[in-house]
Amino acid sequence: MRHYETLSIASYLFCIVSSGSYFVDDTFGLGRTYDGIGGLSGGSATSKLLIGYPQKQRDEVLDYLFKPHFAASLQILKVEIGGDAQASDATEASHMHVEWEENYERGYEWWLMKEAKLRNPDIKLYGLPWAFPGWLGNGTQNPYRNNEKLADYIFKWIHGAQVYHNLKIDLIGIWNERWCDTEYVKVLRKKLDDNGYSDIRIVASDLDFGIVDFIKADSELASVVDYIGAHYPGVVSPEDAKEIGIPLWSSEDFSTYNDEVGGGCWARILNQNYVQGLMTSTIAWNLIDSFFQGLPWDRTSLMTAREPWSGNYAVESPIWMSAHTTQVTEIGWHYLPHGHGVGMLDGGGSYVSLVSPDLTELTIVVETMSHDHSVCIRPDLPPYTVQEQKVTFILGGNFAKITSLNVWQSKLKFNPGESSTYFQSLGPVPVINGKLSLTLGVDEIYSLTTLKTAMHGEYGLPPNSAPFPLPFVENFEEYPVSAEPYILAPQQGSFDVVDVGGDHKKVMRQMVLQPPIVWCQETLRYNGSLNLLGRFNWTDVDIDVDVQVGQINGSDGVFIGARIDNGGCGTYAAKGVFFFIFPKEKTFRVTNDIIGNTIIAEGKQESAIVYGWNRLSLSIKNQTVTGFCNDIQMFSVTAPNVPANGFVGVGTDIYGYADFDNIYLHSSTTWAQPQKLPSNPLYFVKEKTA
Template identity: 30%
Template sequence: MHHATGLPDRHVRRLAALTALLMGLALLTGRALSPAYAATSTAITVDGASAGRTFDGVGAISGGGGNTRLLVDYPATQRNQILDYLFKPGYGAALQILKVEIGGDVNSTDGSEISFEHTKGDIDCDAGYEWWAMEQAKARNPGIKLFALAWGAPGWIGNGDFYTQDGIDYMIDWLGCAKQHGLSIDYIGGRNEKTYSAWFYQTLKSAMAANGYASTKLVGGDETVWNIATGMKNSTALYNAVDVAGAHYPCTYQSAMTTCSSSADAQSLGKPIWASENGSENAETGAAPVARAINRGYLDAKMSAYINWPMVASDYQNLYFHDQGLVTANQPWSGAYSVSRTAWSIAQTTQFTSPGWKYLDTASGYLGGDRANGSYVSYAAPDKSAWSTVYETLDATASQTVTLNVAGGLPGGALHVWSTDLSQPGGATPRMLRGSDLTAVGGTYSLTLEPGRVYTVTTTTGQGAGTTTPPARNRLVMPYSDSFAGYGTGQEARYFASMNGAFQAAPCTGGRSGQCLRQTAPMKPIIWWAPASNDIQPYTLMGDVGWSNYTVGSDVLLEKSGSSAEILGRVGTQSKFSTGLNAYHLRLSDTGSWALLKTGTTGTNSWNWTTLASGSVTAPGTGTWHKLALTFQDSTITAKIDGSTVGAVTDTSYGAGLAGLGTAGYYPVQYSNLSVTHESVPDLSGTYKIISAGSGKALTASNGGTSDGTPVVQKTDANSGSQQWKLAYTSAGYLTVTGVTSGKALDVNAASTWPGAGLQLGTSNGSVSQQWLIAPAGSGTYTIESRSNGYKADVYKAQTTDGTPIDQWFTNGSTNQRWKLVKVS
């Protein structure tokens, strides 16, 4: 994962989504946002005799931050459906490459993945879930290519230096585990986005050959520059070691990806060059950039593979990049998920090609010779038995025509046409659809291309688009408990996602039989990114972001002197790379000292620890069990140790969030008998004015409108009926928000998953798009979250003027997503 940019990420991400939204509006209105003009016709000869590089595939990354973690815990039916959408040929994204993280016990963007070798020689080939992900991918598509890369790594390696013999041995050990799982790894790299070591690549290549892995190809670089290509050009030894040169975000990080680039050294290597990580876009608004990048990466830069980060957004909503992936699946307890536009934009290439096919250079280019009109790339099977051409018209402003002729031994006959319409910024997520076949007239085929779409013309068959109906989103019901007794050694606990360290089931000690959860990473790892050194501590999170008033408790056992255990509550926003966390912590040390702590996210690489209360109890020492509990009741926070209250404070900073377990350092701590029990919650039924905490303006039906589709905006509070809303609970524990004047419900049109889709009035119909989770956000404010997609009600661009639309946006913790409820009756 790469995050270099000149602007704060939240602004870059919003800019990318807004750019996509404005382009969609331009397509709808016919008003161009740029001086692009559509070509009337482009003549293409699809010639099997054309020169062209070998196509290596389109794939995605499971890892670089725990983004697949919650998928493992989904109900079997929905889990299999999601896996089908990712890997099954002719069904969804049909990924051709799966790149996985070699877990390192340390945060690698939005989570920590477990290492298979916490200490040298102590190998557990079942640790973590990436083996499972690869097995599931292979079961659905035996031809999928597997690629592995390390982000962080255990601290024993080279005494903190990965590029050592220890690092070589570690990679060979990992390949040995893959072999035990029956997995043949096609590609392996060094470290993600770290300056490469020529010695490491050369030594690893020799070690792979010596240990029976000569068929595994070595990908070099995985940096955001093409320095590896220059190194290979200047060193015969490095050139012979590295099989593929890969770079990250060669089409510009979090952009429209209209232009891609590689170096002259890379293009002249005579070896494949890849966009070995790209994407990092919202699941919906990123579809158009990804489609551009797949085509233009080859046209502009001769890259023969595109690998999207991440594969799936199966992580909690408090995490920084939770909205990115081909499928969003962040509620394993409900089974709810959403297949994104990005999945279908990728399918337009993957369902119609295969790695090993050949690019046809003379049948690839820009429509009408103008990149503003869109692009096209053609591929052919090595034996010329089949071919496909993928077009994208994402920046076009008018329809245009292409004419096709077939030559060079490629088949003709009826040509099949599939397309995905990305021109509509809101509404339901489109799927790939089949159109009418093309028939040649006088040897020439003709196709009209509409703006804002991705098309594929092909001789192949077997394509399709899955049409499952996922369950609705639901609350994770309290009381919730887990004894941890039922897990096999090494497993992760259900719904728990580690942010740092490794929390795995292990046999209990201290006289307790059965299994417990244990922090198993024994030393500070080799970090991937660079948060403040004293803030690198293990913790794992679980629960519902809307949990507010509750008690979280767990038994804890300290194994070593000098150690401390923690429980966490009301865990909200986590900064990227775990460099800050909005949360409360209860910490107990082996000496008996305890503290009730608050952490935050303000500043750079700082958790902003604040001690709210502290004291001491009888020293628990090591090897004995003790009970920690935190109770949240509105603004009162109560800490208990072994059933006795040790502290109570008033703090309004955080009103809701996840629960968690942690330690104050990298050492073993055991946990047992987790419980989360419900405390009394204020009844929000009634009539309210809903006031933006950022602007002070009231949620208002635009112009006092009462009809379906009336936009909802913010306006200066005037106590009008169009600014008053009746809140009422549904049987599922969500709230409906109904205008007093209009009698209409606050609604998300078509349950859209598009960030930036405006909120509106709609006739009450009981749908999930009219149900809202209203949860305390601290300091007397609330968030209003759509049940249909988990997005928050948001003041567009945090503006403060009257008439500003209220849209839906992914969770970011900003004040324009916080609301005050002023009761009217």
């Protein structure tokens, strides 16, 4: 009784300017089936650094994301089907770099899906390609050039997940935010059905609602599309989409900086995507910011974990906005009809009611997010107002006899010195004569539920944030073959660990042999590779790497670089210092940009450059750039137009095999003896000042 009295007293302390009564009643039937809330790993390797975290912090982060009744408790995990091409922040590896080879150990999405399933066996897994290896296009940028071949490629990814990782893929998409060949959708459906995967559902087309027109005109297409997935719909959907009889999803949404405004955005659209758009699932891009700071789309994620060297992470506000729905529902529940449990509030905001299939459990989620405190990155948000208000929910039908509801509340605060509260239990609140009244402030969200399983999970504070430690050494010996090194972020190309034997044993190899079918069209301006490492704010950092070009299908040249100022879809425009060698010609070139328009130094060194392993060293102090090959100085020049700071990196001038080993990074003013730090899976070294 105590919690109910507190709420009643609070109602007299506010200046009530609005009030309304809202029926929650299943007498008039049920609304659409609830399909779940999810997060998206990929669309640019957004989870890249997470696998390299110390196990304790890594497990904590995974629990915050996936553990039921703990925090975000996500119900869908959507992942990128890697295509060896840039998709915003980095590339993800294909399971088939070339047509004649398959490999189901590459990348980290397999690992992430297994970790999600370990925590929640009922989580739904959803795969979607952003890009494709170039062989599928046969020299074009069209993956649909041979629909049978494309369907087989996607089928092999699904089958590989099952055979090699015991992962059942539940949902499959077509091509992220690109045109959808409707004939391919039919071919894919047949391929899956003919090979024992008839239970996999197809989502089309992960772009907008344009596919509705094709579905209306093609009954066969209508029979094979299970969900219509649109991106960033702005909580609305066309009337003909609502009437077509196929469930509607916001299959990518949010994409907003994860501060309090980002939390407000997520809370608002989770409710209103159904209230206004009848969308029964919403999936956030992206799941977690686990990529280097300084790359595009900083912190547009549900939470942040981008320091595997320190173990630091941050549980951001969108995690708890998710909990208000995910912890008090399950996939397969039903929304109640509009006007009988779903609608907009008179004073601004919205409410949705969901019920279990047996009609024994009820959850009501209420949000009052104001306009300026819930703006998403896209699309534009039309003006509206929200005010303090008193609401009364009147329970009827199967819920008329409910005597109390458990209440969870979050309050987002925006004034200096104020702190938000997240997913705080207000205890059970009595329902008297079928009615429950609450006073709602602005920028609040409530969950009222018959369930008793929700909780605010907590692990305490993570380790403090720390800069990337120098010196750093990587020799790749501790990785399994085919793994992608944890701490490097490929911007173009794809890099696997391979065992070459001899003195080098395991090395990192660039694997892409031809331009892929890209998602970022601008990346076609540079048909080479780049793999970044470190911090975007580094200035005077030296890099030493062993390199060799492949003797078969090899690249022409290979480079190391520093102060690299660009990545993502803008990799082609990267500036910095790039030290190339071309072993066949025994020449070198130093450029101010990755494409090579501005040459700082060049020459031929037959005695220094060999057709095999070469040790390259690059040092920058202020504007002085010095390079060595196999301990022979190649150049020392002043480069006034070099960026003031940036990442270090390695790569190739064109696509083709090239190997990298024994990466050593250090400050230009320090030296160090390599020493493994036992608390961390990465290979850092302790630094001493010179």
